[in-house]
Amino acid sequence: MAEDKVLSIEAKKAENFSEWYNQVLLRSGFIDQSDVSGVLVFLPSAYFAWQTITSVVDLEFKKIGIEDTYFPLLIPEKLLKKESEHFEGFIPEVAWVTETGNTKLDERLAIRPTSETIMYKSYSKWIRSWRDLPLRYNQWNNVLRWEFKHPTPFIRSREFLWNEGHSVFATEGESLAERDQILAIYTNVLKEYLALPGIIGMKSENEKFAGAVASYSIEHIMPDGWALQGPDFHNDGQNFAKAFDIKFLDKDGKTAYAYQNTFAITTRELGVMVATHGDDKGLVIPPRLACIQVVIVPIYKKGNQADVKAFAEHMHAELRGNFRVRLDDREGYSPGFKFNEWELKGVPLRIEIGEKEMSSNNVMVVRRDTGEKQLISNKDLSKSISALLGKIHENLYDKAVKFLESHVTKVNSYDDFKKVLKEKGGIITAPWCGDKECELKIKEEMGTKITNIPLDQGKFGTKCIICAKKSKYAANFARSY
Amino acid sequence: MAEDKVLSIEAKKAENFSEWYNQVLLRSGFIDQSDVSGVLVFLPSAYFAWQTITSVVDLEFKKIGIEDTYFPLLIPEKLLKKESEHFEGFIPEVAWVTETGNTKLDERLAIRPTSETIMYKSYSKWIRSWRDLPLRYNQWNNVLRWEFKHPTPFIRSREFLWNEGHSVFATEGESLAERDQILAIYTNVLKEYLALPGIIGMKSENEKFAGAVASYSIEHIMPDGWALQGPDFHNDGQNFAKAFDIKFLDKDGKTAYAYQNTFAITTRELGVMVATHGDDKGLVIPPRLACIQVVIVPIYKKGNQADVKAFAEHMHAELRGNFRVRLDDREGYSPGFKFNEWELKGVPLRIEIGEKEMSSNNVMVVRRDTGEKQLISNKDLSKSISALLGKIHENLYDKAVKFLESHVTKVNSYDDFKKVLKEKGGIITAPWCGDKECELKIKEEMGTKITNIPLDQGKFGTKCIICAKKSKYAANFARSY
Numbered sequence: 018m019a020e021d022k023v024l025s026i027e028a029k030k031a032e033n034f035s036e037w038y039n040q041v042l043l044r045s046g047f048i049d050q051s052d053v054s055g056v057l058v059f060l061p062s063a064y065f066a067w068q069t070i071t072s073v074v075d076l077e078f079k080k081i082g083i084e085d086t087y088f089p090l091l092i093p094e095k096l097l098k099k100e101s102e103h104f105e106g107f108i109p110e111v112a113w114v115t116e117t118g119n120t121k122l123d124e125r126l127a128i129r130p131t132s133e134t135i136m137y138k139s140y141s142k143w144i145r146s147w148r149d150l151p152l153r154y155n156q157w158n159n160v161l162r163w164e165f166k167h168p169t170p171f172i173r174s175r176e177f178l179w180n181e182g183h184s185v186f187a188t189e190g191e192s193l194a195e196r197d198q199i200l201a202i203y204t205n206v207l208k209e210y211l212a213l214p215g216i217i218g219m220k221s222e223n224e225k226f227a228g229a230v231a232s233y234s235i236e237h238i239m240p241d242g243w244a245l246q247g248p249d250f251h252n253d254g255q256n257f258a259k260a261f262d263i264k265f266l267d268k269d270g271k272t273a274y275a276y277q278n279t280f281a282i283t284t285r286e287l288g289v290m291v292a293t294h295g296d297d298k299g300l301v302i303p304p305r306l307a308c309i310q311v312v313i314v315p316i317y318k319k320g321n322q323a324d325v326k327a328f329a330e331h332m333h334a335e336l337r338g339n340f341r342v343r344l345d346d347r348e349g350y351s352p353g354f355k356f357n358e359w360e361l362k363g364v365p366l367r368i369e370i371g372e373k374e375m376s377s378n379n380v381m382v383v384r385r386d387t388g389e390k391q392l393i394s395n396k397d398l399s400k401s402i403s404a405l406l407g408k409i410h411e412n413l414y415d416k417a418v419k420f421l422e423s424h425v426t427k428v429n430s431y432d433d434f435k436k437v438l439k440e441k442g443g444i445i446t447a448p449w450c451g452d453k454e455c456e457l458k459i460k461e462e463m464g465t466k467i468t469n470i471p472l473d474q475g476k477f478g479t480k481c482i483i484c485a486k487k488s489k490y491a492a493n494f495a496r497s498y
Numbered sequence: 499m500a501e502d503k504v505l506s507i508e509a510k511k512a513e514n515f516s517e518w519y520n521q522v523l524l525r526s527g528f529i530d531q532s533d534v535s536g537v538l539v540f541l542p543s544a545y546f547a548w549q550t551i552t553s554v555v556d557l558e559f560k561k562i563g564i565e566d567t568y569f570p571l572l573i574p575e576k577l578l579k580k581e582s583e584h585f586e587g588f589i590p591e592v593a594w595v596t597e598t599g600n601t602k603l604d605e606r607l608a609i610r611p612t613s614e615t616i617m618y619k620s621y622s623k624w625i626r627s628w629r630d631l632p633l634r635y636n637q638w639n640n641v642l643r644w645e646f647k648h649p650t651p652f653i654r655s656r657e658f659l660w661n662e663g664h665s666v667f668a669t670e671g672e673s674l675a676e677r678d679q680i681l682a683i684y685t686n687v688l689k690e691y692l693a694l695p696g697i698i699g700m701k702s703e704n705e706k707f708a709g710a711v712a713s714y715s716i717e718h719i720m721p722d723g724w725a726l727q728g729p730d731f732h733n734d735g736q737n738f739a740k741a742f743d744i745k746f747l748d749k750d751g752k753t754a755y756a757y758q759n760t761f762a763i764t765t766r767e768l769g770v771m772v773a774t775h776g777d778d779k780g781l782v783i784p785p786r787l788a789c790i791q792v793v794i795v796p797i798y799k800k801g802n803q804a805d806v807k808a809f810a811e812h813m814h815a816e817l818r819g820n821f822r823v824r825l826d827d828r829e830g831y832s833p834g835f836k837f838n839e840w841e842l843k844g845v846p847l848r849i850e851i852g853e854k855e856m857s858s859n860n861v862m863v864v865r866r867d868t869g870e871k872q873l874i875s876n877k878d879l880s881k882s883i884s885a886l887l888g889k890i891h892e893n894l895y896d897k898a899v900k901f902l903e904s905h906v907t908k909v910n911s912y913d914d915f916k917k918v919l920k921e922k923g924g925i926i927t928a929p930w931c932g933d934k935e936c937e938l939k940i941k942e943e944m945g946t947k948i949t950n951i952p953l954d955q956g957k958f959g960t961k962c963i964i965c966a967k968k969s970k971y972a973a974n975f976a977r978s979y
Contacts, residue, residue: 049620049624051569051570051616051620052570052573052574052577052616052619053570053572053573053574053607056570056571056572057570058567058568058569058570058620059567059568059569060567061565061566061567061635063568064565064566064567064568065565065566067568068556068566075549084542084545084546084789085542085545085546085549086539086540086541086542086545087539087540087544087545087548087659088532088539088540089532089533089534089537089538089539089657090537090609090640090642090657091534091537091593091642091657092533092534093533093534096533108599109599109600110598110599111598111599112572112595112597112598112607113595113596113597113598114593114594114595114596114609115594115595115596115597116593116594116596116606117591117592117593117594117644118589118590118591118592118644118646119590125597126534126593128571128595128609135532135533138533139530139532139539143530148828148830154542158640159571159639159640161571161572163598163599165599176570176571176572178568308565347629349629
């Protein structure tokens with residue numbers, strides 16, 4: 018009767034990651050498909066996680082002096098195409114508004130794929146003097162990129178949510194200092210909330226954002242061994258300042274171009290989170306992002322329903338001040354059905370309450386991440402729950418770090434590169450001369466690109482694995498989403 | 499040199515409200531115009547206020563079980579037009595995406611003017627059983643309504659931000675109970691954060707939302723005596739459930755249509771806030787929404803700059819844990835210039851620190867709302883500042899209530915109605931039979947519509963002022979934005 022929902026994932030994560038990923042997202046109620054291809058519906062569990070990420074990041078932004086703004090969704094075509102050299106990559110993906118009501122517009126309006134053009138036009142108007150700097154504005158908004166590749170929820174969605182930070186400084190030194198601030202904020206939210214590690218590095222010239230002097234990224238590894246780019250930071254130097262005429266009178270009364278940065282974290286991270294922590298039972302949501310952290314399931318026997326229910330309600334009342342807790346007292350569902358459903362939805366902790374628990378002053382607590390069951394005393398329950406949620410977070414992070422580390426392999430020759438790629442995949446760290454030709458040769462022959470050049474370079478071989486000339490960097494190569 | 503910005507408002511609020519309103523918004527840096535007509539740029543002070551409003555409302559929503567989701571920005575034409583009887587009002591205002599990249603779409607996609615159509619299609623798929631109810635989903639997003647009337651920032655903007663709540667219940671009773679919850683949440687945020695009162699009431703049949711059984715609104719009075727609709731709540735009964743086939747198996751195994759509500763608060767409230775509290779010196783932002791609550795301005799005399807600056811920095815450090823405080827130690831600007839600038843920007847409190855303050859252990863504190871200056875002891879400064887900010891909030895709210903009350907006039911005859919409208923304007927409360935003919939006659943002859951029928955009906959005359967038949971309601975009539 019009530020138990021007619023599909024609560025199991027048929028695909029195995031290790032065998033068919035892509036099918037598993039889609040099933041987990043849809044069957045757990047994390048997202049749903051929409052009527053527009055490549056665009057998804059964020060259900061409460063997904064949106065709660067994103068809302069929490071935005072709150073945490075926004076607070077950190079504000080601490081370092083970044084302020085939020087909101088610019089228009091629509092950008093006139095002329096403005097968007099003004100700097101086509103920087104934005105040509107976006108043009109084929111733009112959704113165009115050509116009519117409003119029954120009226121054809123004189124000029125097409127683009128739904129923002131990113132907001133540099135519209136923001137920097139304003140910047141050039143607002144910034145006059147060194148006194149107006151730094152100007153560190155951010156936006157939390159939705160953007161559209163009508164990609165024609167195969168859409169994958171979160172990973173490649175035509176509409177996504179993000180922050181776009183756009184800051185302006187009087188000096189290069191200040192603009193460079195912001196890089197470490199921002200990458201630290203992103204790294205921290207990934208670690209402390211999403212329980213995700215990443216490799217911080219610089220993009221190669223070939224892979225960097227067209228408008229940037231240097232691009233930086235945090236790169237993830239997905240369960241299938243492919244890399245995926247996470248949050249990024251672009252040091253734009255004076256490129257946009259010159260293109261958009263953002264200049265100011267410095268302290269000596271001379272006109273100078275400003276230095277700019279751009280940076281973003283997107284809802285793509287929710288996809289990485291699901292892919293990394295989920296298992297064959299469904300979602301596993303890190304406790305700090307879970308809209309339900311603890312679910313209490315009462316287990317009735319004949320004649321004890323009223324007592325057990327009262328006991329469970331009492332516990333619910335006790336815990337709800339400290340945790341996001343749900344009492345699942347739905348009728349018509351068996352405890353086993355409820356266990357499956359909350360496991361599928363990735364709730365970090367389940368508390369079972371039945372006859373035994375009532376009489377023993379202990380409750381049975383089950384961890385979603387390990388499946389481990391333990392009896393915990395009712396005394397100091399909040400403290401125990403809090404400690405357990407902390408442990409779950411640490412375990413998820415540690416496992417993700419181990420997975421990442423075990424999927425990064427150092428090589429010093431192209432033969433080893435090929436062997437590792439074939440047998441193991443993942444990210445391959447190799448000495449590289451820094452020349453585009455060698456980068457493209459590997460890309461063409463192996464299908465791997467440079468994900469980034471890790472900031473932490475460690476020791477690396479002296480010769481480029483392609484041309485054998487002196488190596489300049491240890492670069493990370495991978496098949497990449 | 500540095501002091502070349504326009505820091506004054508030339509128009510007088512009492513004489514030319516509309517010009518004053520635009521000057522205040524633009525010159526204070528609250529908003530800027532964008533390249534797209536009728537769409538504005540929210541600058542940090544405006545966005546901070548909106549962000550605070552969303553946080554407060556969202557927290558209250560969550561407390562009563564409303565969850566956030568995010569649905570797509572774009573809605574296929576077929577879907578939007580499916581229920582044209584309910585949405586015909588929106589169709590002429592829709593912005594249409596017809597091309598993506600260089601490809602013409604097979605079907606036009608509407609930028610959401612509101613999301614009923616796309617959400618309810620999903621609802622009809624998700625809702626199967628009484629167990630799936632209530633379903634109380636909300637979205638915080640941007641919507642576009644390409645109105646062709648004269649745009650006014652916040653009040654009539656083509657793109658605006660809002661919450662759209664869309665809840666579904668199994669019973670009419672539950673759906674009706676939500677009305678009071680939501681109107682209480684909106685009333686509370688208006689009062690406690692925006693320092694704004696409003697008149698809660700039901701819309702007339704003629705003015706209600708086409709899809710609703712009954713619409714409710716909180717109506718504001720603007721400084722020019724015109725009314726402006728604030729947050730609203732629509733009890734949709736089973737109208738949309740029938741249109742979108744949202745039905746469920748009830749506990750007895752019978753199929754039943756669900757009951758629905760929709761509700762919204764929008765960035766329009768920022769306009770009401772500015773209009774209501776601002777004065778001829780500029781913005782006055784209620785303390786709980788001010789991104790800078792306190793500004794410290796050091797006043798230097800020859801030789802004491804280092805000491806005064808250190809003193810000001812010390813105070814800044816002391817206060818910043820409790821308040822959003824800015825130390826304005828910019829060089830090259832006179833104290834007078836700074837005073838004007840922060841007054842224009844509406845910062846609630848200014849602290850002046852100079853020679854006298856340093857030696858006396860008192861600081862000069864100036865209230866933005868009243869201009870009142872007072873010496874306050876350095877001891878327990880945080881406590882004093884906190885109390886003062888509270889007083890400012892209360893004063894703003896009290897003044898707004900008085901203004902509202904003094905602009906609501908009860909009449910019992912059409913002659914008095916005409917007289918009041920001509921001599922005083924504002925909202926006129928009059929007995930009304932409830933018939934559309936009388937409502938439209940007044941509208942045609944006087945240019946006033948029924949803003950709403952206050953929930954608090956009080957005592958009112960027994961005869962409709964138009965037809966002299968038995969009155970059914972005391973209705974509020976006004977010229978309305």
